[in-house]
Amino acid sequence: QKEVEQNSGPLSVPEGAIASLNCTYSDRVSQSFFWYRQYSGKSPELIMSIYSNGDKEDGRFTAQLNKASQYVSLLIRDSQPSDSATYLCAVIRNFNKFYFGSGTKLNVKP
Amino acid sequence: EADIYQTPRYLVIGTGKKITLECSQTMGHDKMYWYQQDPGMELHLIHYSYGVNSTEKGDLSSESTVSRIRTEHFPLTLESARPSHTSQYLCASTGTGRDAFFGQGTRLTVV
Numbered sequence: 726q727k728e729v730e731q732n733s734g735p736l737s738v739p740e741g742a743i744a745s746l747n748c749t750y751s752d753r754v755s756q757s758f759f760w761y762r763q764y765s766g767k768s769p770e771l772i773m774s775i776y777s778n779g780d781k782e783d784g785r786f787t788a789q790l791n792k793a794s795q796y797v798s799l800l801i802r803d804s805q806p807s808d809s810a811t812y813l814c815a816v817i818r819n820f821n822k823f824y825f826g827s828g829t830k831l832n833v834k835p
Numbered sequence: 836e837a838d839i840y841q842t843p844r845y846l847v848i849g850t851g852k853k854i855t856l857e858c859s860q861t862m863g864h865d866k867m868y869w870y871q872q873d874p875g876m877e878l879h880l881i882h883y884s885y886g887v888n889s890t891e892k893g894d895l896s897s898e899s900t901v902s903r904i905r906t907e908h909f910p911l912t913l914e915s916a917r918p919s920h921t922s923q924y925l926c927a928s929t930g931t932g933r934d935a936f937f938g939q940g941t942r943l944t945v946v
Contacts (some may be wrong), residue, residue, distance in 0.1 A: 757933050759934070759935070761937075765875075766874075767939075767940075768925050768937040768938060768939050768940045769878075769925075769937050770937070771934055771935070771936065774933070774934050776933075813878070815935070817933065822880075822883060823868060823880070823927070823929075823935055824880075825870075825877065825878045825880075826877070827876075827877035828877060
């Protein structure tokens with residue numbers, strides 16, 4: 726079983742819609758959770774981090790964490806074509822060892 | 836603003852050559868990581884370090900080696916490059932803030 730599972734997509738949404746990306750993790754003792762965006766051929770860039778249950782909002786992005794169900798999600802409101810990228814979910818456990826999901830490819834169509 | 840740097844950005848080298856990929860960060864982070872990523876594929880952790888003189892192998896077996904003599908520097912070495920080593924290598928670091936920041940990556944091609 727993988728540490729972090731994501732649907733590989735692609736997820737296609739029209740411009741202006743809400744994109745919803747989901748991630749599940751296997752180890753209940755995971756402490757910290759992250760969403761990264763990666764454009765093709767580039768390195769990942771951090772979008773959001775979340776450490777406690779509930780929602781965390783930053784601009785058009787909202788991260789949601791449910792530790793009981795072991796899932797993390799990312800909502801992108803008012804999706805733009807520039808949001809088209811691969812979104813990576815990551816978790817920390819074992820003294821800051823990072824585990825990444827395989828990523829979900831998002832296509833935002835104009 | 837993340838201050839983590841990788842050099843070179845691109846490297847084309849012949850089979851059998853020894854190479855060192857450099858990674859430096861100026862944030863004072865104690866934890867550093869090397870990931871390998873093929874185009875369109877997922878990140879694989881190949882090495883990590885929790886501090887000076889601390890290095891561990893990651894989940895993906897790699898013929899590369901690393902060292903951590905200084906906090907800010909985490910170089911990766913391949914003693915004898917092979918075409919199977921062709922990939923993108925990404926370095927990351929994290930500190931007490933826990934967010935991990937990535938360098939721009941080194942795209943290695945072994946011919």
